[in-house]
Amino acid sequence: MKLHVVQWPSDKLRLVSKPVEVLADVKDLIVDMQDTLKALKGLGLAAVQVGIPVRLIVTDFPEMPVLINPVVTGMGFRKKIREGCLSLPGFFEEVLRSEAALVTYVDAAGVDKKLVVEGVAAQCLLHEAEHLAGHFFLEHVSSARRDAIRVQLRRRKQ
Numbered sequence: 588m589k590l591h592v593v594q595w596p597s598d599k600l601r602l603v604s605k606p607v608e609v610l611a612d613v614k615d616l617i618v619d620m621q622d623t624l625k626a627l628k629g630l631g632l633a634a635v636q637v638g639i640p641v642r643l644i645v646t647d648f649p650e651m652p653v654l655i656n657p658v659v660t661g662m663g664f665r666k667k668i669r670e671g672c673l674s675l676p677g678f679f680e681e682v683l684r685s686e687a688a689l690v691t692y693v694d695a696a697g698v699d700k701k702l703v704v705e706g707v708a709a710q711c712l713l714h715e716a717e718h719l720a721g722h723f724f725l726e727h728v729s730s731a732r733r734d735a736i737r738v739q740l741r742r743r744k745q
Contacts, residue, residue, distance in 0.1 A: 602640040604719040631711040633718035653695040663687030682727035
């Protein structure tokens with residue numbers, strides 16, 4: 588089932604996600620988030636983006652399709668990367684993002700995992716992990732640019 592994705596600048600995106608305590612509680616949510624991600628042709632989706640502030644990420648990367656209670660434990664060098672978000676469709680901004688990340692998490696089967704990802708997979712993981720902490724990628728751009736995006740969003744609604 589496709590879920591509604593919360594749109595920026597909603598305060599719901601500022602919620603800090605709580606750990607998943609019982610895997611069975613998120614089984615259906617995982618499937619619905621994967622359906623939503625596929626329908627929207629995205630790379631990653633955090634549960635808080637569908638209004639459920641739990642530490643859960645789904646991605647389109649085979650090496651990390653489901654990350655429950657992820658913790659980023661290491662990062663590499665940062666570089667400017669063009670990034671977008673399903674909570675702000677149609678906008679892409681240059682942000683400084685690490686090219687590699689080390690993450691520990693639980694997979695959909697309940698198995699503890701540790702993984703090093705690089706490139707776009709690392710970018711996606713770090714972007715989604717920021718969502719879990721109540722942050723949004725536009726925090727990496729100037730306040731003037733955020734204001735300009737707000738103006739563009741208002742114009743689209745008219």
